Amino acid sequence: MTRLTKKVTDRLRGVPEHDIDEADIEVESTAHAAAGATAVAVAMRRAVGQMGVRRAASTLTRLNQVDGFDCQGCAWPDPDAGHRHVAEFCENGAKAVAEEATRQLLDREFFAVHSVQDLAGRTEFWLGKQGRLTEPMVLRPGATHYTPISWDDAFATIAGHLRGLDHPDQATFYTSGKTSNEAAFVYQLFARSLGTNNLPDCSNMCHESSGSALVETIGIGKGSVTLEDIHQAKLLLVVGQNPGTNHPRMLSALEEAKSRGAKIIAINPLQEAGLVRFKNPQNAKGLTVGTALADLHLPIRLNGDLAFFQAVGSLLVEWDALDHDFLDQYTTGFDAYVDHVADLDWIKVEASTGLTRAQITEAARMIAESPATITCWAMGITQHHNAVGTIKEIVNVALLQGNIGKPGAGVCPVRGHSNVQGDRTMGIWERVPDHFLDKVRDEFGFEPPREHGLDTVASIEALRDGKTRVFFAMGGNFVGAAPDTEATEAAMRNAALTVHVSTKLNRSHVVHGGEALILPPLGRSEKDLTGGRPQRVTVEDSMSAVHASQGPLDPPSEHVRSEVDIICSLALATLDDSPVPWAAFRDDYTEIRRRIARVVPGCASYDEKVDEPGGFVLPHPPRDNRVFDTPSGRAVLTTTPLEVLEVPKGRFLLQTMRSHDQFNTTIYGLDDRYRGVSGGRRVVFVNPDDLRELGFAEGDVVDLVSEWRDGVERTAPSFRVVPYDQPRGCVAAYYPEANALVPLGSTAEKSNTPVYKSVVVRLDREGRGGATDGGSHGSAGQSTGSHRVDEPHHLS
Ligand SMILES: Nc1nc2c(c(=O)[nH]1)N[C@H]1C(S)=C(S)[C@@H](COP(=O)(O)OP(=O)(O)OC[C@H]3O[C@@H](n4cnc5c(=O)[nH]c(N)nc54)[C@H](O)[C@@H]3O)O[C@H]1N2
Ligand SMILES: Nc1nc2c(c(=O)[nH]1)N[C@H]1C(S)=C(S)[C@@H](COP(=O)(O)OP(=O)(O)OC[C@H]3O[C@@H](n4cnc5c(=O)[nH]c(N)nc54)[C@H](O)[C@@H]3O)O[C@H]1N2
Ligand code: SF4
Ligand SMILES: [Mo]
Numbered sequence: 001m002t003r004l005t006k007k008v009t010d011r012l013r014g015v016p017e018h019d020i021d022e023a024d025i026e027v028e029s030t031a032h033a034a035a036g037a038t039a040v041a042v043a044m045r046r047a048v049g050q051m052g053v054r055r056a057a058s059t060l061t062r063l064n065q066v067d068g069f070d071c072q073g074c075a076w077p078d079p080d081a082g083h084r085h086v087a088e089f090c091e092n093g094a095k096a097v098a099e100e101a102t103r104q105l106l107d108r109e110f111f112a113v114h115s116v117q118d119l120a121g122r123t124e125f126w127l128g129k130q131g132r133l134t135e136p137m138v139l140r141p142g143a144t145h146y147t148p149i150s151w152d153d154a155f156a157t158i159a160g161h162l163r164g165l166d167h168p169d170q171a172t173f174y175t176s177g178k179t180s181n182e183a184a185f186v187y188q189l190f191a192r193s194l195g196t197n198n199l200p201d202c203s204n205m206c207h208e209s210s211g212s213a214l215v216e217t218i219g220i221g222k223g224s225v226t227l228e229d230i231h232q233a234k235l236l237l238v239v240g241q242n243p244g245t246n247h248p249r250m251l252s253a254l255e256e257a258k259s260r261g262a263k264i265i266a267i268n269p270l271q272e273a274g275l276v277r278f279k280n281p282q283n284a285k286g287l288t289v290g291t292a293l294a295d296l297h298l299p300i301r302l303n304g305d306l307a308f309f310q311a312v313g314s315l316l317v318e319w320d321a322l323d324h325d326f327l328d329q330y331t332t333g334f335d336a337y338v339d340h341v342a343d344l345d346w347i348k349v350e351a352s353t354g355l356t357r358a359q360i361t362e363a364a365r366m367i368a369e370s371p372a373t374i375t376c377w378a379m380g381i382t383q384h385h386n387a388v389g390t391i392k393e394i395v396n397v398a399l400l401q402g403n404i405g406k407p408g409a410g411v412c413p414v415r416g417h418s419n420v421q422g423d424r425t426m427g428i429w430e431r432v433p434d435h436f437l438d439k440v441r442d443e444f445g446f447e448p449p450r451e452h453g454l455d456t457v458a459s460i461e462a463l464r465d466g467k468t469r470v471f472f473a474m475g476g477n478f479v480g481a482a483p484d485t486e487a488t489e490a491a492m493r494n495a496a497l498t499v500h501v502s503t504k505l506n507r508s509h510v511v512h513g514g515e516a517l518i519l520p521p522l523g524r525s526e527k528d529l530t531g532g533r534p535q536r537v538t539v540e541d542s543m544s545a546v547h548a549s550q551g552p553l554d555p556p557s558e559h560v561r562s563e564v565d566i567i568c569s570l571a572l573a574t575l576d577d578s579p580v581p582w583a584a585f586r587d588d589y590t591e592i593r594r595r596i597a598r599v600v601p602g603c604a605s606y607d608e609k610v611d612e613p614g615g616f617v618l619p620h621p622p623r624d625n626r627v628f629d630t631p632s633g634r635a636v637l638t639t640t641p642l643e644v645l646e647v648p649k650g651r652f653l654l655q656t657m658r659s660h661d662q663f664n665t666t667i668y669g670l671d672d673r674y675r676g677v678s679g680g681r682r683v684v685f686v687n688p689d690d691l692r693e694l695g696f697a698e699g700d701v702v703d704l705v706s707e708w709r710d711g712v713e714r715t716a717p718s719f720r721v722v723p724y725d726q727p728r729g730c731v732a733a734y735y736p737e738a739n740a741l742v743p744l745g746s747t748a749e750k751s752n753t754p755v756y757k758s759v760v761v762r763l764d765r766e767g768r769g770g771a772t773d774g775g776s777h778g779s780a781g782q783s784t785g786s787h788r789v790d791e792p793h794h795l796s
Pocket of ligand 3: 064071072073074075076088089090091092093094096246247248249250
């Protein structure tokens with residue numbers, strides 16, 4: 001263990017001072033197993049610490065139970081009703097609940113003491129730990145402090161701004177993925193009643209690439225597997241995903257599959273502990289030895305996955321390891337695909353993946369021999385320039401072997417936020433298809449706007465350019481989560497009004513528009529008595545299962561309101577003569593579900609079906625019947641050119657990722673236990689040989705500087721270097737500390753998702769301001785393919 005003694009103080013450019021915490025960081029060796037007794041202990045410590053013993057007990061026993069509430073963490077599905085454990089949650093689920101159900105409250109006195117300027121100097125960690133927001137607050141133009149405001153005055157203020165716009169498209173309505181289906185449905189209805197499709201959401205930064213690729217190739221933008229398929233699979237590829245931290249209960253499903261004879265391949269630049277060995281706290285073996293999960297780990301170079309899957313596909317064709325019946329009956333594009341992969345350039349493949357031909361061939365053999373394969377992926381795939389192309393290659397490989405629409409097989413984008421998929425189903429989408437809008441028109445009798453709206457990146461640009469005047473957020477932390485922190489903050493400050501419906505304080509409240517409002521909602525763990533009756537809500541998980549959720553706890557104050565209440569009340573204050581029955585919706589959410597049943601595809605008899613224990617699964621034509629809703633009526637094999645992401649000498653590819661102790665921008669604590677880092681977050685993980693070549697030693701402090709073709713140098717100062725096993729030329733740092741480095745214009749083709757996982761950076765000795773001397777990065781840095789758009793402008 002090493003400890004850095006140097007304290008860093010002032011030399012910071014716009015970074016909250018308290019964020020510079022690398023002085024206290026401790027680094028130990030990495031863990032070789034996930035979960036186990038430590039996870040249980042940490043979960044209990046955090047839950048009891050924030051909620052107290054009784055509250056923790058009454059909450060956790062209702063978490064993910066049929067008559068309880070849905071976990072606020074990730075979107076991993078629950079087992080079928082009747083197959084659930086008494087403790088059906090993971091360490092990070094317990095942390096998510098504790099963060100919401102904390103007894104720490106934040107009231108008007110807090111805002112009287114802390115000016116906005118003061119709060120702007122605090123970290124996300126500090127802001128989040130101040131407790132639950134308990135009453136509406138306003139920051140009047142020119143004011144230094146937030147002050148209390150009544151709900152009615154808050155709605156009147158927002159209505160005044162909205163009514164004063166020249167056009168409804170000057171407002172934008174962001175959604176984070178925790179919002180219930182009921183709230184999401186009325187929220188999109190409000191935006192469209194107003195006359196805009198400006199409904200950006202966190203999906204734009206998350207699985208948008210998956211949606212784009214899957215709609216084009218299989219006709220529906222959702223994954224094609226159920227939890228039972230995972231259990232039945234014979235081979236599972238876990239690609240660009242760290243389930244031990246971000247979807248911990250997925251490890252139980254992988255363990256179950258292994259117990260039935262499945263093999264697992266992990267494809268990831270990092271060897272994540274959760275994929276090495278899982279110690280399932282639910283059984284005795286788990287608490288002792290655990291189960292080894294990955295049979296093969298391929299330490300792929302960042303951004304190498306397109307080349308990997310294309311190479312696998314070419315080998316499957318070469319070996320004739322194909323499902324010809326499936327290809328003939330259900331697909332189009334096979335001949336063109338075969339021609340394309342016949343020309344595969346293995347030199348480019350090895351340069352792009354950083355893997356040898358032998359390693360790729362070994363994986364391809366396992367794939368060829370498997371009768372039922374599932375490929376799971378997350379942000380390591382979706383947040384690249386060529387993400388859509390990569391996912392299309394994943395689909396190609398699945399189609400070649402007929403691995404769609406059969407038990408134990410399929411494609412599985414593993415969603416992030418607990419209801420991000422449901423929000424999309426309910427119409428939170430700036431490009432929702434016309435057939436959805438037709439249904440809205442027929443049901444409610446008004447003509448919704450047809451022009452596509454702004455997504456997340458386009459919203460930032462519109463704010464920057466003065467085209468968007470009102471920014472409204474249903475949850476989330478837009479400023480903290482978006483790329484290019486400086487540009488995003490400047491854009492937000494350009495708005496006339498910023499409104500956040502938020503449970504907890506975050507950076508988006510302190511980087512604000514001319515006028516700003518914070519509106520506190522009920523959390524999912526709390527009783528909802530809107531309209532004087534117990535209300536429940538519904539959510540959809542990553543595998544299209546929809547079910548009800550009802551919280552057991554008393555709300556943090558009498559002043560918080562449900563998200564449905566907030567939207568319906570705002571609609572009543574804003575819209576004259578609206579044909580939508582907002583007041584009836586607010587009084588009884590059953591009324592909303594009746595409309596969902598008539599408007600949203602696959603939701604007939606919605607309110608009745610969610611009554612069934614465990615809910616119901618939405619239709620998925622490829623999964624259910626091998627029906628593909630594409631223009632040809634067939635699944636589409638596609639061809640994508642293989643390009644190598646070139647990195648100039650002395651530069652690195654940076655990925656920004658999550659620690660084990662955060663949920664996105666909500667920082668639970670400062671321990672990334674599995675990676676051996678504790679006490680701080682400003683670290684950059686670097687290959688030990690690269691460090692040596694750079695002349696840096698463990699514990700040195702560097703500034704990260706990103707270089708992009710727009711010629712702007714973006715700096716994130718003061719990161720402590722940590723030697724860490726990964727392909728040469730690749731480095732990693734945490735989100736959101738490193739978001740400043742991601743250029744706003746650097747987005748994925750087609751999906752417009754920010755390129756959070758392959759940013760070209762250099763490591764400058766702290767405060768030196770000059771470039772590192774060029775060293776070569778071994779095979780990873782010396783690729784032979786063509787130059788790509790990420791090519792930086794500033795080379796020395
Ligand atoms: N506890 C907790 N749970 C969460 C979240 C959280 O913050 N905390 N966030 C939720 C959300 S919104 C989401 S979207 C998910 C995110 O879940 P993940 O996608 O697992 O999250 P990341 O930390 O971004 O991890 C990306 C993983 O991909 C790998 N990777 C990066 N680049 C590449 C690449 O080019 N190729 C390959 N093959 N691998 C790569 C990284 O090494 C890392 O293991 O988790 C959800 N669940
Ligand atoms: N560099 C980098 N940036 C990334 C990513 C990355 O991998 N790297 N990942 C991206 C991804 S995948 C995503 S999904 C986005 C996430 O972006 P967001 O969803 O916008 O961010 P979160 O941090 O999840 O939002 C946390 C806030 O949500 C509010 N909140 C929590 N629960 C509730 C609730 O029940 N109701 C309401 N109304 N508010 C609530 C709290 O105020 C809390 O502070 O970030 C993206 N940004
Ligand atoms: S796996 Fe995800 S949904 Fe399940 S308990 Fe853990 S955080 Fe919650
Ligand atoms: Mo996400």
